[in-house]
Amino acid sequence: MSLATPHDSLATTQPVLRPRAVERLVSGQATSDGAGVKLTRVLTNDLQRRLDPFLMLDAFGSDKADDYIAGFPDHPHRGFETVTYMLEGRMRHRDSAGNEGLLGNGGVQWMTAGRGVIHSELPEQEDGRMEGFQLWLNLPAKDKLCPPWYRDIPSAQIPEFERQGVTVRVIAGSSHGVAGAMQREATAPLYLDLHLAPGAQFEQVLPEGHNAFVYVYRGSLKLEGGCTVPQQRMAIFANTPGSDGVRLQAGEAPTRAILIAGRPLKEPIAQYGPFVMNTREELMQAVHDFQNGQLA
Numbered sequence: 196m197s198l199a200t201p202h203d204s205l206a207t208t209q210p211v212l213r214p215r216a217v218e219r220l221v222s223g224q225a226t227s228d229g230a231g232v233k234l235t236r237v238l239t240n241d242l243q244r245r246l247d248p249f250l251m252l253d254a255f256g257s258d259k260a261d262d263y264i265a266g267f268p269d270h271p272h273r274g275f276e277t278v279t280y281m282l283e284g285r286m287r288h289r290d291s292a293g294n295e296g297l298l299g300n301g302g303v304q305w306m307t308a309g310r311g312v313i314h315s316e317l318p319e320q321e322d323g324r325m326e327g328f329q330l331w332l333n334l335p336a337k338d339k340l341c342p343p344w345y346r347d348i349p350s351a352q353i354p355e356f357e358r359q360g361v362t363v364r365v366i367a368g369s370s371h372g373v374a375g376a377m378q379r380e381a382t383a384p385l386y387l388d389l390h391l392a393p394g395a396q397f398e399q400v401l402p403e404g405h406n407a408f409v410y411v412y413r414g415s416l417k418l419e420g421g422c423t424v425p426q427q428r429m430a431i432f433a434n435t436p437g438s439d440g441v442r443l444q445a446g447e448a449p450t451r452a453i454l455i456a457g458r459p460l461k462e463p464i465a466q467y468g469p470f471v472m473n474t475r476e477e478l479m480q481a482v483h484d485f486q487n488g489q490l491a
């Protein structure tokens with residue numbers, strides 16, 4: 196028995212010894228969606244294969260009501276999950292499965308569209324700041340037509356811990372032995388919101404085959420190899436062979452970032468707007484079902 200063998204029971208708190216390199220930085224694209232909500236599409240279509248199982252990440256943040264007030268009126272989804280994390284603001288959700296909820300400061304809404312949902316996401320404020328993220332997480336082929344599912348997770352129900360100047364909110368997966376609010380078997384998503392004091396360091400164990408990225412929304416981060424990630428930039432981590440995780444360090448200002456990782460599905464991705472399936476035929480079926488009122 197070797198002393199160097201890590202104990203399985205300590206796997207979640209083991210130090211990162213061989214951190215991943217950074218593959219590239221991404222700025223995202225300014226766009227608008229819904230009825231005219233201004234946002235930055237950070238994870239764009241061309242990165243879907245690279246960042247499998249993640250299909251999209253939108254960042255929104257504005258003090259101007261005109262940028263968000265129109266919201267996202269009724270629209271369909273099929274074949275994946277949407278994860279909305281509201282940093283600040285109030286958004287009401289209603290869907291065809293009969294669910295309704297108010298997403299508020301620091302809360303998360305996790306919606307599994309499965310075989311189909313028609314929903315609206317509308318601001319419940321006329322002024323002030325609205326800021327947050329919407330992530331699209333793919334479903335494996337076998338689950339794409341599962342019954343729709345939905346959960347509102349108020350801020351107080353998101354597990355949180357502090358460690359050496361870093362507050363960690365564990366939305367999904369687990370970090371340093373703390374299980375997050377959500378777990379998903381097929382894609383094993385990790386979703387952390389990190390609040391770092393100036394200069395504070397954080398490390399996270401990650402299987403090398405899982406795709407991972409970090410998005411900085413305040414301050415800046417220094418990553419392995421001296422790479423600096425400024426505000427409003429995403430860094431894609433390389434799947435460095437033999438690596439065991441990622442290491443981050445805040446710059447000179449208080450820093451906030453989301454760290455996201457997951458197990459790739461390695462299945463064909465076919466997307467037509469709000470439908471994400473595996474084949475063109477399945478997309479045509481989705482459009483047909485929607486047009487005939489049979490999607491949801």
Ligand code: FE
Binds near residue numbers: 267270272277314
């Ligand atoms: Fe939607």
